Amino acid sequence: MSVMTIDQIVNEANLPRLPDSAMRLIAVINDPNSGMNDIIETIRFDQTITAELLRRANAADIGAGRSITTLDDAVRVLGTGRVMRIAMAAQTPTELMKAQEGYGLSPGELWRHSVGVALMAQLLGRKLGVGNQGVLFTAGLLHDVGKTLLNTHMRKEYAHIVKLVADRKTTFLEAEQEALGFSHPEVGARLCEKWGLPDVIVRAIRYHHEPDALTEPDETVDLTHVANVICRVMGVGGGDEGLLVRANADVVSRYGLKESLFESLGAEMVMELKSIQKVFTGTGEAPDAR
Amino acid sequence: MADKVVDIADLAVTDDHDSTLVTYSLGSCIGVAIWDPVARVGGLLHYMLPEGAISPEKAKSNPAMFCDTGVPQLFRAAYKLGADKKRLIVKVAGGSQLLDNNGAFNIGKRNYLALRKIFWKNGVMIDGEHVGGSISRTVRLNVADGKFLIKTREGEATL
Numbered sequence: 001m002s003v004m005t006i007d008q009i010v011n012e013a014n015l016p017r018l019p020d021s022a023m024r025l026i027a028v029i030n031d032p033n034s035g036m037n038d039i040i041e042t043i044r045f046d047q048t049i050t051a052e053l054l055r056r057a058n059a060a061d062i063g064a065g066r067s068i069t070t071l072d073d074a075v076r077v078l079g080t081g082r083v084m085r086i087a088m089a090a091q092t093p094t095e096l097m098k099a100q101e102g103y104g105l106s107p108g109e110l111w112r113h114s115v116g117v118a119l120m121a122q123l124l125g126r127k128l129g130v131g132n133q134g135v136l137f138t139a140g141l142l143h144d145v146g147k148t149l150l151n152t153h154m155r156k157e158y159a160h161i162v163k164l165v166a167d168r169k170t171t172f173l174e175a176e177q178e179a180l181g182f183s184h185p186e187v188g189a190r191l192c193e194k195w196g197l198p199d200v201i202v203r204a205i206r207y208h209h210e211p212d213a214l215t216e217p218d219e220t221v222d223l224t225h226v227a228n229v230i231c232r233v234m235g236v237g238g239g240d241e242g243l244l245v246r247a248n249a250d251v252v253s254r255y256g257l258k259e260s261l262f263e264s265l266g267a268e269m270v271m272e273l274k275s276i277q278k279v280f281t282g283t284g285e286a287p288d289a290r
Numbered sequence: 291m292a293d294k295v296v297d298i299a300d301l302a303v304t305d306d307h308d309s310t311l312v313t314y315s316l317g318s319c320i321g322v323a324i325w326d327p328v329a330r331v332g333g334l335l336h337y338m339l340p341e342g343a344i345s346p347e348k349a350k351s352n353p354a355m356f357c358d359t360g361v362p363q364l365f366r367a368a369y370k371l372g373a374d375k376k377r378l379i380v381k382v383a384g385g386s387q388l389l390d391n392n393g394a395f396n397i398g399k400r401n402y403l404a405l406r407k408i409f410w411k412n413g414v415m416i417d418g419e420h421v422g423g424s425i426s427r428t429v430r431l432n433v434a435d436g437k438f439l440i441k442t443r444e445g446e447a448t449l
Contacts, residue, residue: 104443106314109314109315162443162444165443166444169389171389171390229388229395232317232388233317233318233388233395233397233398234298234317234318234319234338235298235315235316235317235318235319235338235384235426236298236315236317237315238315238317238426239315239426240426240443242315242317242386242424242425242426242443243317243318243386243387243388243389243424243425243426244389244424245388245389245390246388246389246390247388247390247395259395259396259397260344262395262397263339263344263397264344264345266338266339267299267338267339267344267345267348267355270298270299270338270355271299271348271352274297274299
């Protein structure tokens, strides 16, 4: 059993808070009254994102034979959905890029999984006509952020956890809970509370493995849960937690989800993930291939 | 030794004896490795879904995503490098299932059945396999000797 308390872990976390520009972007995306102009204003002063959007827009616009020089034109060419994904993915905490050995995650794998879940949650939301696209993306992107705080502790307990999982056919989360006394969803939720993120996102992080722990169903929680499961099934960056999760039957039936839907959306998610990886690494391979 | 990474929904073939083909994190997806000991040609496919019929346009633009379009493409690419069907040694890994899938996620099983079907139709035998369970696998094919290495949380195996 770990001797650290969850409060100590969250309070003493040596994790830089999200960049201010990311915080502003999350706030804008979460505000139902904000539009594309507000998003442009938020990223206008970020040179990395601006440069990336211009590069992408010019690449996309080769056929038209013109050169795009302003952020506004770039946004028009790329469309709001793509702009938001590029901007958010660029704002990802750098910790998500690092290896998390305690979870069997190689460098870049947690980032890949996080972006995959973010894309999948959005695709599900769009298909089912529920939730807010920006909120779903952010919730997906941050759902496993707690793993970055628990990594060191998990490394110490690694052998114990692998044995628990093998002997008892338990989920990775249950093994984590037993070995440490708490688990990554709760730690991630506390961290995001500390960062002052909106409740809807904190809730999705806290309950992404246990949507039925809520008395009232929550769409963002439900879709983050399903998106996480689908990414794991598709082998998108699951690490050692891999397929050792439970799919909640109530959520599956609540939305009448069929395997054929998972397949077609899963295929779309993987294609989009590959194109986003290309933006960040230039290769289309996972960031660790750099 | 050069490691060539095969991404999800992708494939690679090579006649470079010094190279290793590797694919990470096979969940319900399946990795198919083929190797010709005479031509010393190796190939590795990482497909994610059983049938391209779910999205004909993706099956066309990205055949390695599906079993029924990816497997023929893998074999054809190996033939181009001088591999012979009669000599090919075929090894398979992946096809895991969720620990608790509530009947909604059987993709791993269906991925494996689709492979058995296409192999049976084409008279291809599987020489070694490491499939099923709820485990994530990373696999490597050594083109020099055809060794197929499987790495999981629980350890390593060679087929």
